[in-house]
Amino acid sequence: MEDEKVMEVRALDAAIARPRLGWVDPDAALVAAAREEPQAFLALYDRYFERVLGYVRLRIRDEPTCEDIASTVFTTALAQLRRFRGDGTFAGWLFQIARNAVRDVQRRPAAAPLPEETISSEPDAEERLLAHERAAQLHTLIRTLPPEQQHLLSLRYGAGLAFDEIGAIFGATPGTVRVRMHRILEQLRRRYPDED
Amino acid sequence: MRTDELEHDLKTLAEPKAGDEQLRAAIRGLIGEQLQAPQSRRPTRLMFGAAAVASATVAAAILSLLGTTGSGGPSSADAAILAHVARTMSPPANLIVHVKETGTLSQGTSVAVEWWQETNAPYALRLIKGPMGQEVEGAADGTTSSQFDAATNTVYRHPDSSPPTLVDPIESVRAALNAGTAQIAGTATISGRLLYKVELPKGVVGYFDRTTYRPVYLDNPEGNGGVVRTQVVAYEELPLTPENERLLSITAQHPGASVETESARPPKQTSEPAKPK
Numbered sequence: 108m109e110d111e112k113v114m115e116v117r118a119l120d121a122a123i124a125r126p127r128l129g130w131v132d133p134d135a136a137l138v139a140a141a142r143e144e145p146q147a148f149l150a151l152y153d154r155y156f157e158r159v160l161g162y163v164r165l166r167i168r169d170e171p172t173c174e175d176i177a178s179t180v181f182t183t184a185l186a187q188l189r190r191f192r193g194d195g196t197f198a199g200w201l202f203q204i205a206r207n208a209v210r211d212v213q214r215r216p217a218a219a220p221l222p223e224e225t226i227s228s229e230p231d232a233e234e235r236l237l238a239h240e241r242a243a244q245l246h247t248l249i250r251t252l253p254p255e256q257q258h259l260l261s262l263r264y265g266a267g268l269a270f271d272e273i274g275a276i277f278g279a280t281p282g283t284v285r286v287r288m289h290r291i292l293e294q295l296r297r298r299y300p301d302e303d
Numbered sequence: 304m305r306t307d308e309l310e311h312d313l314k315t316l317a318e319p320k321a322g323d324e325q326l327r328a329a330i331r332g333l334i335g336e337q338l339q340a341p342q343s344r345r346p347t348r349l350m351f352g353a354a355a356v357a358s359a360t361v362a363a364a365i366l367s368l369l370g371t372t373g374s375g376g377p378s379s380a381d382a383a384i385l386a387h388v389a390r391t392m393s394p395p396a397n398l399i400v401h402v403k404e405t406g407t408l409s410q411g412t413s414v415a416v417e418w419w420q421e422t423n424a425p426y427a428l429r430l431i432k433g434p435m436g437q438e439v440e441g442a443a444d445g446t447t448s449s450q451f452d453a454a455t456n457t458v459y460r461h462p463d464s465s466p467p468t469l470v471d472p473i474e475s476v477r478a479a480l481n482a483g484t485a486q487i488a489g490t491a492t493i494s495g496r497l498l499y500k501v502e503l504p505k506g507v508v509g510y511f512d513r514t515t516y517r518p519v520y521l522d523n524p525e526g527n528g529g530v531v532r533t534q535v536v537a538y539e540e541l542p543l544t545p546e547n548e549r550l551l552s553i554t555a556q557h558p559g560a561s562v563e564t565e566s567a568r569p570p571k572q573t574s575e576p577a578k579p580k
Contacts, residue, residue, distance in 0.1 A: 146482065146484065148334065149482065150482050162317070178333060182330075264316075265317040300304065
């Protein structure tokens with residue numbers, strides 16, 4: 108009787124196509140749809156565009172490079188989607204592509220720097236310069252972290268993922284992620300000077 | 304330097320920029336070109352991966368609402384109807400969406416799901432679902448998940464930091480419409496009511512009101528060759544007033560229930576765990 112009841116509830120789930128109670132990869136349906144009809148990949152793209160771009164921006168300072176990487180991530184993901192086995196979350200797989208793309212760029216010999224923008228005499232120019240310098244300083248500090256920590260930090264503060272979403276990627280509990288994040292922030296905080 | 308200041312600076316590094324929408328369009332264009340390539344256009348049927356098996360039922364159901372529309376785009380009139388339907392089913396923020404669907408399974412069991420959910424973070428929700436008279440009720444608000452055990456008049460609550468996303472029962476239909484994978488198939492009369500008929504792959508059909516563009520019926524094929532028709536008896540957007548917010552709260556709906564917190568779990572006979580997600 109109990110089994111019948113559960114089956115009926117499951118049948119209803121299927122019939123009206125709503126997510127099952129309990130954790131599932133929130134992207135599983137879209138991934139399956141994109142495998143069947145590649146146009147559906149656009150829905151995944153829209154879902155992750157900002158997150159991937161944010162992830163990359165936390166790791167890479169140069170904006171045009173960030174844009175190139177974001178483009179690479181999605182075109183690679185579309186091309187490789189059939190290789191995604193579904194034994195982890197789609198987000199984890201996508202951000203691994205992003206991580207690899209960032210790593211590839213960082214391994215390249217540094218290109219000659221573009222000329223710095225001329226600082227104008229606008230009233231907020233000095234403020235913008237200071238913000239620019241602090242951002243550069245923070246980027247440099249992030250790059251001193253071990254790669255795994257850079258990845259974790261970027262998932263949280265670049266992609267804006269919640270602790271449980273990150274936990275799902277790493278197979279860890281949200282609490283474990285929170286503790287690891289706290290340690291990373293402490294490391295950074297000690298080396299990141301106050302604004303004054 | 305305080306931790307919150309550091310967190311602020313980190314978020315600043317990643318914050319959106321003015322040209323992001325152009326970039327989004329440009330990359331979308333690249334993906335579009337990639338999709339035009341012959342090898343990408345050929346649909347492939349791959350088995351789900353091992354971890355996706357847990358969600359296979361749901362994925363399969365949603366998949367059935369997201370498939371191809373065949374060659375060629377819709378006519379401008381059809382496109383306009385689909386756009387109206389999609390707009391109607393894309394609620395703005397700061398509302399509560401209320402959806403109720405009922406249906407009868409092939410073995411004659413009447414089933415229903417009723418769902419209330421905020422349309423913005425934390426997307427708090429409450430749902431009631433199951434065979435008539437044996438419904439289960441659950442809720443989540445981004446910090447806790449709750450389930451109500453009618454047998455003992457108890458609310459079981461445990462911490463859950465995973466915020467629900469906007470996943471009302473017809474989110475998959477909404478996604479299909481927004482993805483442009485739905486197709487108008489004329490009109491149909493059901494119970495004397497003339498409705499727009501929207502075809503979706505694998506035999507799934509949606510029927511929409513010709514004036515309000517709201518969903519009225521959904522035909523869902525079963526594995527045994529039958530079709531389950533569910534009726535969308537309610538699809539409404541409610542203002543986020545304190546009174547309506549009570550609809551999202553399981554304790555507000557059962558003020559006399561005792562509340563058990565943390566690791567407490569309801570008795571097994573109340574069916575599967577009710578962590579809405």
